[in-house]
């Protein structure tokens with residue numbers, strides 16, 4: 001982040017939510033020199049300060065997305081750290097954790113240093129790295145996990161690919177436990193998903209596509225949970241898609257294991273029927289499932305089995321997505337429109353309320369990757385001023401042409417959602433403002 005945080009900002013009359021402390025009250029919030037310096041009713045105007053009217057809005061800790069693909073280095077035609085983090089702040093996110101499936105892979109301190117420098121020069125929000133578990137994410141040789149953690153890795157994952165080999169998985173889990181970092185699994189049994197491009201079921205049969213069974217996810221998670229009981233440490237399932245996975249996690253948690261999971265907007269809203277007509281914008285990894293799975297994921301978020309939300313932001317070019325279904329890449333642009341989609345899936349449907357949604361997007365992911373110790377995901381006097389102002393009643397229509405991301409790949413174009421970030425403040429600097437005339 002390149003901006004100096006010298007602005008004094010007074011946010012007036014918003015509903016200030018800090019799930020970490022339980023704060024939920026209408027009051028003012030003052031930011032000076034990048035830090036939260038005041039919280040209370042009727043704070044005095046300060047000469048020259050920027051006053052923000054937050055009436056009827058939520059004032060929350062900056063949102064945290066623990067699972068994004070920024071594509072740099074190696075995939076700059078799809079996204080860069082600059083455009084990916086512009087997409088983040090447009091969506092209300094002030095912290096993102098990028099996955100290691102770049103080229104080169106994030107499996108060395110040199111690549112981490114490169115990303116850190118690029119982020120310092122070009123990012124609009126905070127960027128933390130999840131480093132690879134194995135060299136090149138190839139599953140053959142373990143990555144230098146201790147060194148990567150010393151260099152700042154906040155989690156370990158081969159995302160994009162599973163750690164399939166059981167001996168390797170044991171080594172990785174043991175190492176992650178030793179260095180106190182969460183291991184994040186992309187749960188996909190490779191033998192059960194060869195040539196697969198969408199969920200097994202009626203739509204796949206109709207389209208003549210090879211099915212991707214839920215079992216491919218559930219078998220890996222069941223194996224890993226069994227290993228976790230031996231190794232200790234913390235284990236996290238990325239982009240959970242199946243009701244069966246939820247059940248495995250629920251049982252693991254009941255046994256006291258530190259096993260968690262995340263849900264993504266598309267898995268909380270869509271089924272495999274969205275792939276009908278060979279619509280590549282609905283091609284996801286893991287694939288969209290069934291109505292029963294969607295309902296199980298929503299219930300799991302409501303009861304706390306799934307404690308984290310993550311977009312799996314995965315931009316691609318139109319040319320790439322325009323190829324035939326089997327050859328098109330997996331994924332969806334996540335960050336720009338995630339908040340409205342989460343609200344639609346979880347609040348409009350009556351599963352949770354705004355304070356819980358804010359927790360799922362702030363303190364919960366911050367704890368997952370150990371960032372709450374740096375004050376991330378929390379809102380208190382003395383902490384860095386990462387703040388998101390949300391209008392929970394604002395209805396808007398998702399328009400990919402308005403995305404700050406380079407990607408336009410989404411099946412949600414034209415969908416009306418309610419709830420939007422109107423201002424995003426990173427370290428005391430206004431990094432995004434939806435409509436200057438409207439709220440300020």
Ligand SMILES: [Zn+2]
Nearest residue numbers: 159160186238
């Ligand atoms: Zn993944």
